[in-house]
Amino acid sequence: MPLKSTMTAVATIALSATFAQAQDHANVELPGTIRVIVAYSAGGSSDTLARVTIPAWEAELEELTGQSVSTVIANMPGAGGEIGWTNLANAEPDGSTIGIINLPAVPIVGKARDAAYSPWIESFAPIGVNVIDPNVVMLANSSEYETLDEAIAAAKEDPGSVTVGADGPLSDDHVAMYQLQRATDAEFAFIPFSGTAPAMRAFLSGEVDIAIGNTFDYLTNEQGAKDAFVLRAERYDFIPDVPTIEEAMGVGPIPGGSTRGFAAPAGTPGDILAVYREALANAYADEEVVAEMREANITTVEPLIGEEFGAEMQSVDQLAEELIPLFRDGGYLDN
Template sequence: MTTAFAAVSLSLAASALHADDYPSKAIDYIIPYNPGGESDVTARFQEKFWSDVTGQDVVISYKPGAGGATAWSQLGGFDADGYTIMNVNFPHAILQPSIKDVGYQTGDVTPVYVFHYTPDAIVVRADSPYQTLQDLINFATENPGALTFGGSGTNSANHLAAVRFGQMADVKVTYVPFGGSAPAMAAVLGGQIGAGMTYTTQGVKAGDQVRVLAIATEERLDIFPDVPTFKELGFDYVAGAYRGVTVPAGTPDDVRNALSVVIAQINDIPEFQAQMQENGYVLVDVPNSEMGAWIAERQADYASGIETLKGN
């Protein structure tokens, strides 16, 4: 055996041992938002099953600010050993650095798994005159800029969705940003804005107080059997806020792959699936091995919307 071959063999063996041993202690799981939002809710759903899958616990903490940018810009300062992980949200982690300096670049974020998305949904108050999406489009066509869409944040998934809807329907709408999904929905219910560009999860929470006009999924959801998809209505649109788990750059590939397997196993638990689906989430499975191609696809998909946001 040559010296070089022996060195490579020892390196591979050490890597395998590292992966087999992971995780060997509790993991810190940072949420880059305030408690109570979709990122926190889904992490709490995962928390219940983490020890069943790994034998170790996760410790959830919060580092809110700037729509996630505060935490993501600090990601590189943590040890790259797989024991500090962070929730990551797309399109936010693509939009933010594409539009202005937020202290990080998309390439600085190293996701290992994307496990769900909250589909975009257009909602109105239950007593709204808009019975269908076409009613809303007709109003926006006849009254350019008069239709107000409330959503969570600026340069966010909701903001991008409002822009893309305007492009698809060839209408001018006015997007009104709020400090989160909850205050945006409160404005819808209070009649301060005409409609909410929000998520299916918010439609579930609001219940019969709202009418959901359309959802951005491939097929209708069991929780909204009477709500059409955008596709059914003639718009080739499947989108929302995709959430996953990221680690500091430089985390070894074997650890990233091991963490990817853990999240996949949690996604495969029927009880976890039921919790997610009952609350309006749609499960997806994008593992570490496919992450680069998936992010490139998202960047291409968001490109026209990003250009519009830059001009606002």
């Protein structure tokens, strides 16, 4: 077959595929207004994610379906996110509501308090995600230990003598501490702070030995840390000089971090869900959108769309299930 005709054939197939999809999506009837629930207040990292992603997503939706939709971001803070996620789970599953689910917070809070959206995995249908902010473990300059290796060894030797400060309880940082304990057999004294900022302040002032935070906590407090590693299978390109726990200690890999993805209430019709997923995939494939996200200090990774995000949700659920006894032993659970 001559080259030209091959190309034409490929182009034709590609065109018809696109056309078929467009046809499919044109038949989908989208709601006029889509509400996007964010379980945290305006100005936070989840809110920023929504405000950067949603306009691009909306444009892609219109592109795919030829229908004009409008989106409203609804901040519903409260009860550590439970109010927003409950509202998302209980919303009419007709496509008129989607939202951000934050992992591991959704399953941890859900299991800790038997939240109204439990079991969460059956309450939310995955749309997609491209934000996983890895946990970074840092050792304070003022600590009596020279390296994290040494501090962790001391916490193994004399359980509860090494202090770890972090946002908490039940935060992704707290989860990361339990993951670290489980991987190293160490036992830390957990000093929770209401927010990462006060935790990092305590870290800088020398009140705690170790702090656990995320990418930007490390970037803004690097000068106060004499040792650090990241809980990730590979180094993260935002902080390329920070070794993974595997490189630093020879244990792991421990995948830890804070994931912020989009989901719809379970039961949302499949054709609508398919459009939403494709629109998000297209938005996250747009280099300009990703550049804008990075500009806004959003820790992007390769996107996981639809069932790929579903698989990620399953694995986080598994992790939460395993760690719940540790939270219970620590006195952080009611039931």
